[in-house]
Amino acid sequence: MDDLGIERDTSYAKEQVYNIVNNRYLKQKPTIFTTNLSYDTIQNCKDSVEYQRIYSRIIEMCIPVMVVGEDFRKVIQKDKLNRNRDRLLNGGEKLINEEIARKTLNMEVRAAKVTGKANSELVKEIDERQKNLEDLKSWLILTEMK
Numbered sequence: 001m002d003d004l005g006i007e008r009d010t011s012y013a014k015e016q017v018y019n020i021v022n023n024r025y026l027k028q029k030p031t032i033f034t035t036n037l038s039y040d041t042i043q044n045c046k047d048s049v050e051y052q053r054i055y056s057r058i059i060e061m062c063i064p065v066m067v068v069g070e071d072f073r074k075v076i077q078k079d080k081l082n083r084n085r086d087r088l089l090n091g092g093e094k095l096i097n098e099e100i101a102r103k104t105l106n107m108e109v110r111a112a113k114v115t116g117k118a119n120s121e122l123v124k125e126i127d128e129r130q131k132n133l134e135d136l137k138s139w140l141i142l143t144e145m146k
Contacts, residue, residue, distance in 0.1 A: 004035040004058075014050040025057040039064050 001020065007013045024031045035042070042055045 001031065001033050004033045005037040005041075011050075014048070014054070018050060018054050021054050021057050021061075025061055031061060033058060033062060039066075 001017075004017075007017055021031075023029075043059060045052050045055045
């Protein structure tokens, strides 16, 4: 069960998690839980009775294993920001040019496939350009309230 503890805080969600945990607990099935909660939070749960029942079973079922590492999403985001800093700072004109570049790139890829001229250098260049253009698919828009 992935990301234990982030489920919606509704009776229905807690009931579903409890049913899964309790079923596996009663049948003594091997189960792997992942969570960002600390072991102390799980062990000394002061939340609702539902969470206490869930965590109690998990503590009995499982051997805790601490995994420490860097959040890979932050690493990817930092890399994207570094690669796209110029585009972001120069505004809309760059974005229009990137859309034109994306369309041109797609035509180049098709032409390379059709003509059989997709040598390794061209493929490498196209892959790098596609990677840079893919960064523009998703945006996080932050607004500041005054």
